[in-house]
Amino acid sequence: MSRMALPDPAVLASAVSGRDRLALATALNLLDDRRPAARQCAAEFLDLLPAEKLDADGHLIGITGPPGAGKSSLTAALIQVWRQRGLKVAILAVDPSSPISGGALLGDRLRMHASGADREVFIRSLACRGEFGGLSAEVWPMSLAMLAAFDIVLVETVGVGQKEIDVSKMTDTTCFVAQPASGDSIQFLKAGIMEVPHVIVVNKEDIGMAARKTLSDLRNTLGRRTDADGWQAPALSASAALGSGIEALADALDAHRNWLLERGQFTARRQRCQAEWLVKHLREEFGRYGIHRLGGEDALFATLMGQPRRRSPIAEYEALRARVMQ
Amino acid sequence: MTTPTKRDKPWLMRTYSGHSSAKASNELYRTNLSKGQTGLSVAFDLPTQTGYDSDHPLARGEVGKVGVPIGHIGDMETLFDQIPLGQMNTSMTINATAAWLLALYVAAAERQGASPAQLQGTTQNDILKEYLSRGTYIFPPAPSVRLITDIIAYTVKHIPKWNPTNICSYHLQEAGATPTQELAYALSTSIAILDAVRDSGQIGADDFEQVAGRISFFVNAGIRFIEECCKMRAFTQLWDKLTRERYEVQSEEMRRFRYGVQVNSLGLTEAQPENNVQRIVLEMLGITLSKNSRARALQLPAWNEALGLPRPWDQQWALRMQQVLAFETDLLEYGDIFDGSPVIAAKVKALVDGAEQEMARVQEQGGMVQAIESGYVKRQLVSSHTERMRAIERGDLKIVGLNCYKETEVSPLTGGVDSGIMKVDPRAEREQIERLNAFRAKRNSTEVKAALANLAETARSGANIMPASILCAHAGVTTGEWSQTLRDIFGEYRAPTGIDIPANDDTRSAKVVTIRSQVTQAGIELGRPLRLLIGKPGLDGHSNGAEQIAVKGRDVGFEIVYEGIRLTPEQIAKAALEEGVHLIGLSVLSGSHIEMVEDVFNQLDKVGLKGLPVVIGGIIPESDAQLLKDRGIAAVYTPKDIDMNGIMVDILNLIRKANDLKPVDPA
Structure with missing residues (x-):
């Protein structure tokens, strides 16, 4: 706990790769540490993580969408499905900081992970700390450390307007959660000012008509458009409350990963x-x-x-x- | 004194009580009744309120603490041994498991030979306010509203003298509500409930007047007793209008606003606690002075509630206050003494207008359930409470003995062998578990299984839950089994914490700016921003303190992880590890702080976080504070610590100390 003691990067890297939870927590603290000696230690630590896991394994997923669209509850439902499939899941949850105090209220940990006791689920919250376009600068290095220890790493961000999709640049697969009955995201997509995510999901299909209309609007807007790589994004509907459509959502995310793998x-x-x-x-x-x-x-x-x-x-x-x- | 004057009948006099075991509580009840108490008010322990058996891991340390543990019909029969239920008037403070406790009460009465139609009393049964304050909810809002509705429909038909729900503004005031907010949110809750009953199809149009007539309220009365008196007159007016216009209730009697009161606990102080006696007396005046809006039932807190659990003698003192007012003074000899007062009328009108505006805002959002689910109502309450706390801190809101007139002689009341509070026998929990096991061993398990299967079927089908629950009671089902069956079908819920409120002006004050720069500086020295985990272990749902610390912590620049109420020590340790926090703040108000702290330290050891500083806040007697420090707690905060800035600097210095940095000076 002392302020001077930095971990041995080699020992830490091997413990993280061995899925040691305390080691991962220590590594995330280290990656957050801005003192020069710590930065040096962090740089060495990242160098020592196993290359095959960081370059060709695991699945790094971004989930974004407007506040209130239901990202946390969808994340919770996805965690359940992934755990049933035997996958180990790490979450990086990015929350806004207070513009006045710099302080922050973090995480909705229990909304994302109701039982809160599963050792194969690891959640770290991050304040965006007023920088990096709403995506904390630590997200990428921390994602790498998590990929060394977990099968799925999911980055959850609160997005506003066209910035909503920034997370897509630092993940394998991006899932956009659309708010039923809100046309904003559709307008951004139409105008081409928002990049097309890899999977779009309308949550709250349980509310009925409004959700169905938003889904069909999204499908019309997307048409046959693809992203720069040629992937055509599916638009799905789900309900975190009812637990419906979650398996299909997990499958769609996985399909994008497989598509990337197949095409090299x-x-x-x-x-x-x-x-x-x-x-x-x-x-x-x-x-x-x-x-x-x-x-x-x-x-x-x-x-x-x-x-x-x-x-x-x-x-x-x-x-x-x-x-x-x- | 010689000529007998015609006096009104006094209100029902109760004392909210229960502890340790059904047997010990039964003795207490019979003693209280012999002292002139006219009704009973049962306090249940937290495992009973949240649907766990005494041997459930979450119940550890909570059994028999804030009330009596009732695990099955055997406990219920013991609780009312030699108390004829056919004649008693019993109020039960029970919400998420209200249907179950009422079923046990009915079954116990039947075994005494009393029929349901004879029974009189109240189930609190207002689960909606549990999402905002107090926190003993279990299920999501939709099944919770269904349970409330089932109890109302059942009692109107079968227990006609029962008050099936006590819609509570009491706990809203404790959570920080202003009088206007109390009026608005309690009445908005009543709309949600009455709409649900109407739409459930369980009650014919002809019987709906009866439903409206059975709705009662449970109200708080604070120290501003003129305003509180006006609040009650406003309630009476608004309820009359609501039942007349929205529900077309014709009978004036069925539209009468009926309510019980417990006077305010929030304003009672730990500092110079003897002053609480006059506070309680003044608060009692607010809801008794005006005859036209006088309380039907009254229970007073004990003078030493902010110190710990009251003893029988403390409760007797509270009862005697009521008796002096009712029997010695001339209060009950007059009609309404405020009718015609323009001052009172103007104040009532202002409250009515404000409440109607806020009720309209709630309706615009789709009603009370939606406004709770979105976090709107909770944020309003957290904001109000934050304002109140800051006014006390600044000294604008004066509290004698706390932020002014603080000098005091040594109190003879808090000395003595028991330090002026009651200690629950630590053996109570173990003995309760032994009794539970003995009960389980004796019952017919085939019958239990069949009763539970029938309950599950009823829950799924949407039929009224009461008959199946009464069958469960007779069959020997336990509180944990009844609740788990419904948990499996209805699911569990976590309510919004409401702490995501905007920063207010106070965050620009010189003191706060100084602390903020000290917090930032420490973050630079330690390499990363300082993070705190605020955790509420155990079943206690009183979250004001945790919420205020979370908001204040954010405002002075800490990154705060707060997950709401009812966490296990294991969850707290897991979160501390995963979030990389610099310090943990625990909040415990149920009296189970010793057990909770022990468990949290064990779990921290397990995950490798031994040595992480941990502080605790709550209702913690001084002798326990030392005990906690001996076990490694870095600081203990109690209700007398109102200087939030001071607490923040204290926490900062504890983090600095744990990391070998020199302390900073207070702002």
Whole structure:
């Protein structure tokens, strides 16, 4: 507990890969720690995580949607289905911080995980801390640590307007939860200002007409559109309250993962996530000037995608940072 | 004194009581009745209220603490041994498991030879307010409303003198409600319930007047007794209008506002507790002075409630206060002394108007159930309570002995061998479990199974739950079995915590700004923002304290993890680990703090978090505070600690100390 004691990165990495819960908690604290010595330790720790798990295994899922759409209750229902299928689940729940105090009220842990005693479910809440476009900067490194220990890592964010979909850039598969009877998301999709998620689900099908209408509007809007990779997003309906449509939702998320694997795009997608995180992080710290110093966004992405992904995003970031500061 | 004056009949006098075991409570009841108490008010322990048998892991430390444990018909028969139920008037503070306890009461009465039609009394049976305050709900709102409806429909037909539901504004005031909010939310609840009864099809149009006539209320009375008196007149007016206009109740008698009262506990202080005596007396005036809106039944808290559980002598003192008012004073010799007062009329009108506006807002959201599910009502209450706490902290709201006139002589009342409070015998829990096991061994398990199967079938079919429950009672089903059968069918619920309210002006005050920068600075020194877990272990649902600390913690810059009430020590340890918190704050008001702390420490050890600082808040007697500190608790906070900023700095310094940092100075 002492402020000076940092863990041994090799011991920690091997304990996390061995699914030790205390080790994972310690690792997440370390990844949150901004002191230089801790950053160095965190960078080494990430480097030592098993490459095959981080590049080609597990499933990193983002779930987003407007407040009140029912993300937590859907997450709860999904956890149940995944646990029945024998999968171990970690959740990163991102909540807004108070703009005045910087303090935050975190998590709806028990709404997501009613019994709260299952050791194969691990939930860490994160305050967005007023940065990173509503997605805390720690999300990507923490996702990696969780992927080393769990089969499914789900990032839940509260989104507002077209920012709702930012999480999609740092996950394998993104699920958008639409609010019945609210046309906003449909308008954003139509106007092309919101990226198309991989799976869209209308929750609360139990309320009837309004949910059915929203589903059919979404299906009409999506038409035969695909994302940049050629995936066509399904629109589903479910009810967390009744437990209906949850198996199908889990199947749809899994189908996108399989599609990436079959087309040999899975590892590239993880690499893309890391590149997105690096560029976003650089832009947060240095603005457009920083990106310009590194040759502009397109060139930067080309470089990052053209070389093997470094296991430690923190080490990679520090290298890029040093080049900006040169 | 010589000429006999015609006096009104006094209200029913009760004392909310019950503890340890059915046998010990029965003795207490018979003593109280012999002292001139005219009705009984049963306090059940938390496992009974939340549907667990005494040997359930969640019941540990709670058995017999805040009330009597009733696990089966044997306990119910013991509780009323030598008390003829055919003549008694019994109020039962029971909600989620009200149908079950009423079934046990009916069955016990039948075994005494009394018929249901003779029975008189009240089941509190207002589960909606449990989602907002008190917290002894089990099921989601829809099945809860159905249970309330079933009890109403059943009693109107079979126990016509019973008050099937006591719609409560009492606990709303305890949760921070202003008089306007009390009026608005209690009456909005009554609309939700009466609509549900009407729509259930269980009551014909002809009998609906009877239903309206059986609805009663349970109200709080605070220290601002003129306003409270006006609140009761406003209730009377609003209820008359509501039943006349919305439900077309013709009979004036059926539209009469009937209510019982327990005066305010929230305002009773731990500091100079003897002052609570005059507070209780003044609060009693608010609901007795005006004849036209006088309480039908009254129970007073004991002067030492903020210290711990009251002793029989403390309860006797409370009863004597009522008797002095009813029998020595001339109160009951006059008509209504406020009729015609323009001052009173203006105040009543302001309350009526405010309440009607808020009731309209609730109806716009689809009604009380929807406004509870969305968290709207709870947020309103948390906001009001936050305002109140800050006014006390600033000294704008004066409380003698607490934030002004604090100097005091040593009180002779809180000395003595028992420190002025009652201690439940620690053997009570073990003995209750032994009795439960003996009862289980004796009953006919085939009959029990059949009765439970019938209950499950009834719950699924939507038929009235009462007859099946009475069969269960006679068959020897236990409280835990009845509840688990319904849990399996109805599911369980977690209510919104309501703490997601906007920050108020106080967050810009100089003190708060200073503390915030100290919290931020410590976060920088420790590498990451400081995080607190606020946990409520056990079955106790009194969440005001936890909510206030959570909101205040956020406002001074902590990241707060708060998950609401009724957590197991295992869940608390798991959350502390997964969330990487710097300190845990526990809140326990049921008296089970010793057991809870022991269990939390064991669980923290298990997950590898030994040494994490843990603080606790609650109704904790001083002798126990030392005991808790000896076991490793870093700080104990009780109701006399009103300086929230001070508590925040204290917590910050405990985190600094645990991490080898020097303490900061208070703001």
